[in-house]
Amino acid sequence: MDEWVVHQRIKIPFMYTAGRALTRFLEGLARGEIWATRCASCGRVYLPPLNFCGRCWRGIDRWCQLPPLGELISYTIIQRPLPEHPDRSPLILGLIRLDGADTNLVHLIGDVDPSEVERVTRVRAVWRDERPASILAISHFAPLT
Amino acid sequence: MEGTMTKVSIVGVAQTRFEERIASLAINELVYMVVRELLHKTGVSMKEIRSIVTASQDAWDGRTISGMTINEVVGGYLNAEAKVAADGLQALLYGAARIMSGEYTLTLVVAHCKESEGTPHAITNLMFDPFTQRHLGLDDVTAAALQARRYMRLRGLAAEDIAAVAVKNHRHAKKNPFAQRAGDFTITDVLNSPILADPIHELEAAPQSDGACALLLASESKARTVTDHPVFIIGMGNATDAYWTDRELGEAKALRQAASRAYRMAGIEYPAHEIDVAEISARYAYEELMAMEALGLSEAPQDMLARGDCEIGGRLPINPSGGPLCGNPVTVSGLVRVVEAYLQLTDQAGEHQVHGAQTALAHGAGGICGQNQSVVILRRE
Numbered sequence: 207m208d209e210w211v212v213h214q215r216i217k218i219p220f221m222y223t224a225g226r227a228l229t230r231f232l233e234g235l236a237r238g239e240i241w242a243t244r245c246a247s248c249g250r251v252y253l254p255p256l257n258f259c260g261r262c263w264r265g266i267d268r269w270c271q272l273p274p275l276g277e278l279i280s281y282t283i284i285q286r287p288l289p290e291h292p293d294r295s296p297l298i299l300g301l302i303r304l305d306g307a308d309t310n311l312v313h314l315i316g317d318v319d320p321s322e323v324e325r326v327t328r329v330r331a332v333w334r335d336e337r338p339a340s341i342l343a344i345s346h347f348a349p350l351t
Numbered sequence: 352m353e354g355t356m357t358k359v360s361i362v363g364v365a366q367t368r369f370e371e372r373i374a375s376l377a378i379n380e381l382v383y384m385v386v387r388e389l390l391h392k393t394g395v396s397m398k399e400i401r402s403i404v405t406a407s408q409d410a411w412d413g414r415t416i417s418g419m420t421i422n423e424v425v426g427g428y429l430n431a432e433a434k435v436a437a438d439g440l441q442a443l444l445y446g447a448a449r450i451m452s453g454e455y456t457l458t459l460v461v462a463h464c465k466e467s468e469g470t471p472h473a474i475t476n477l478m479f480d481p482f483t484q485r486h487l488g489l490d491d492v493t494a495a496a497l498q499a500r501r502y503m504r505l506r507g508l509a510a511e512d513i514a515a516v517a518v519k520n521h522r523h524a525k526k527n528p529f530a531q532r533a534g535d536f537t538i539t540d541v542l543n544s545p546i547l548a549d550p551i552h553e554l555e556a557a558p559q560s561d562g563a564c565a566l567l568l569a570s571e572s573k574a575r576t577v578t579d580h581p582v583f584i585i586g587m588g589n590a591t592d593a594y595w596t597d598r599e600l601g602e603a604k605a606l607r608q609a610a611s612r613a614y615r616m617a618g619i620e621y622p623a624h625e626i627d628v629a630e631i632s633a634r635y636a637y638e639e640l641m642a643m644e645a646l647g648l649s650e651a652p653q654d655m656l657a658r659g660d661c662e663i664g665g666r667l668p669i670n671p672s673g674g675p676l677c678g679n680p681v682t683v684s685g686l687v688r689v690v691e692a693y694l695q696l697t698d699q700a701g702e703h704q705v706h707g708a709q710t711a712l713a714h715g716a717g718g719i720c721g722q723n724q725s726v727v728i729l730r731r732e
């Protein structure tokens with residue numbers, strides 16, 4: 207017996223409210239600046255910024271600007287084409303700890319051959335010429351040479 | 352367990368075979384099948400069951416309020432039915448709390464997922480922060496790959512150390528009739544299997560799975576009327592970590608917490624010596640080593656594995672069923688670990704039986720890179 211299936215595509219337009227902390231972060235990116243918050247109690251620097259520290263359970267109102275430089279903590283090479291990047295394969299995604307931050311940022315790693323990325327320890331943000339108020343204002347992170 | 356709270360026991364279990372695609376059954380039919388088998392095995396009638404906790408995920412079921420897909424077949428009609436949208440082990444914790452309260456003598460716990468119906472990349476991409484992460488194309492396996500490399504770097508592990516987990520589990524799975532993927536793979540076979548997201552290979556990741564499982568919890572006095580061989584839940588613990596980009600990804604801090612809570616409740620001081628068998632929710636091979644460390648079962652899990660201690664017949668068999676690498680519907684993952692632990696403690700595990708097992712550990716995890724962790728300790732009489 208052939209079993210039937212019913213094909214459907216779920217598509218739900220959505221509008222996510224950025225809120226106060228992320229609005230300031232996203233506006234900074236559009237200017238080519240990276241802004242983080244620092245918990246006054248434990249000193250933890252959050253990037254992307256949060257206006258509260260879950261560890262101390264208190265609000266945060268201190269901001270600090272971070273340099274577009276950091277350490278490549280981990281990476282993965284993806285050979286299959288991803289729908290988000292149909293024309294970029296293979297693709298390298300990296301976990302980046304910006305200097306001065308205590309949390310990690312995820313971004314594309316570029317300007318390096320996948321076979322060489324294992325040797326990369328320091329990276330820098332490569333900004334787009336036209337910067338949206340989005341994490342995509344940074345095109346990718348590249349090895350710091 | 353302290354004070355006057357009711358002791359919780361498991362009096363029966365059922366699971367479907369895990370398959371890449373179960374095309375002939377709709378979700379409610381699949382769950383009906385497994386619940387019917389459970390009731391048949393225990394001899395308990397649905398009329399006696401007033402409390403039901405299920406686990407399923409809206410995004411994977413392709414509909415919100417996913418618990419309503421199966422409400423009728425789990426006996427939810429006018430009963431105390433509740434759903435957790437998390438790993439199935441969370442449903443067990445919820446169900447156990449109902450028995451402990453003394454208000455219910457029986458609680459049915461069920462988990463299901465048909466991963467074949469949806470689009471894994473799109474569904475798991477929805478877990479990620481929509482502001483700064485989702486548009487990068489992250490999904491479950493890419494985040495796991497970032498964690499795997501971080502963990503391997505921190506511990507100085509080689510690709511072969513991770514592949515050895517997959518070799519052991521697929522060999523165990525040959526003895527488990529419910530397993531979806533099994534075989535005598537070598538380390539070279541594992542490392543030659545396609546790379547899903549470097550450093551994770553296909554044989555080091557749980558396959559796409561359809562399936563369901565169910566178990567019946569009972570108060571001690573009720574359990575005595577259902578079975579001569581109840582298995583008792585003597586310890587439970589869970590813990591939730593910070594978001595995956597807000598923590599040291601190479602450490603499983605939340606699992607350490609969850610385990611210490613479960614061990615304290617169970618009165619276990621030396622888990623490596625007091626646990627006889629462990630079923631670990633390692634959906635990726637590296638997670639099994641991370642979990643063995645965090646559970647206090649070994650400080651150098653790769654060495655313990657290489658010595659053969661984790662084999663069936665070894666000092667501390669880990670995932671004698673083959674574990675999630677051999678079949679792992681999302682949300683069923685943690686609950687079926689308990690099902691397997693129960694089979695071990697009632698000498699019903701067949702070819703993958705760990706002889707003489709008295710105390711078993713079942714582990715469940717959910718969220719990105721194991722943000723949420725649960726541990727249950729079970730003991731036979």
Ligand SMILES: [Zn+2]
Pocket residue numbers: 245246247248249250259260261262263
């Ligand atoms: Zn703080």
